Amino acid sequence: MKKIYENKRIRVFWEPEKCVHSTNCLRGLPQVFDIHKRPWVNINAAEAEEIKRCIDTCPSGALSYEMLEMDKQ
Template sequence: MKVEKVIWNENICTHSGNCVRSLPEVFMLKGDQFVINEQGADISRIRTVVENCPSGALNLVPVEGTTDH
């Protein structure tokens, strides 16, 4: 099974808050830190939020050593 990890690029993030509002069980603010809990939701829901990030600051990348099988 291919495993994907969410990567956040803080340098291009516009802090619109779409991810936090859309999927708060995955994307959250703890104090002044942005936290991603990838186990908080199904990958298809996470993918939708990542694809709709207005700044493109969120991306899914394959985890090394995993496969498509």
């Protein structure tokens, strides 16, 4: 399963079966990654660059991203 969360700046991919529960994402950007919320990824709660940097700390590849053009819908 691959879920996608996106806005104009960034597209985040979530593959739960790859997650090793390091909690890097939850500790790194708790306003974006919150397992108590639905959806658990709030893509608009931080700048795309911050989300990118946080996802770069994901050790398993469960979270990945693609940066998008600002003017792309």
